[in-house]
Amino acid sequence: MAILKTEHLTYSYSTGTPFEVTAIEDINIEIEAGELVAVIGHTGSGKSTLIQHFNGLLKPQSGKVYVDGQDIWESKKTLRASRFAVGLCFQYPEYQLFEETVYRDIAFGPKT
Numbered sequence: 001m002a003i004l005k006t007e008h009l010t011y012s013y014s015t016g017t018p019f020e021v022t023a024i025e026d027i028n029i030e031i032e033a034g035e036l037v038a039v040i041g042h043t044g045s046g047k048s049t050l051i052q053h054f055n056g057l058l059k060p061q062s063g064k065v066y067v068d069g070q071d072i073w074e075s076k077k078t079l080r081a082s083r084f085a086v087g088l089c090f091q092y093p094e095y096q097l098f099e100e101t102v103y104r105d106i107a108f109g110p111k112t
């Protein structure tokens with residue numbers, strides 16, 4: 001069974017406005033345990049948009065995301081579980097770190 005799977009995943013920004021951009025369209029992938037996969041593409045091709053769906057930072061406008069066989073948007077419980085199972089490391093970590101130490105940065109979430 002795939003540990004990560006997407007089905008017909010589609011996402012647009014600024015939907016319904018003149019600035020609408022379809023960032024990803026009908027993406028179907030399956031990643032098995034132990035596989036090492038790189039997503040490669042030119043700037044603006046939708047890599048970050050795709051990856052932000054893997055633990056529910058973005059909600060699919062259509063299509064599904066499965067982590068360990070579970071539709072992550074099925075319930076609050078499955079969404080939460082996906083966030084424990086999928087760790088994301090962002091492109092510009094310096095924009096994310098705001099505390100003075102790694103300890104304080106990591107402790108920020110649980111404290112608030």
Ligand SMILES: Nc1ncnc2c1ncn2[C@@H]1O[C@H](COP(=O)(O)OP(=O)(O)OP(=O)(O)O)[C@@H](O)[C@H]1O
Nearest residue numbers: 013014021023041042043044045046047048049050
């Ligand atoms: N928050 C946003 N609001 C509006 N449009 C966006 C937003 N984020 C991304 N886009 C647009 O969606 C498309 C895909 O962008 P995305 O950031 O997913 O690409 P990327 O492959 O990660 O690019 P890069 O290699 O520069 O990181 C681009 O056309 C981009 O301009």
Ligand SMILES: [Mg+2]
Nearest residue numbers: 047048049091
């Ligand atoms: Mg990106």
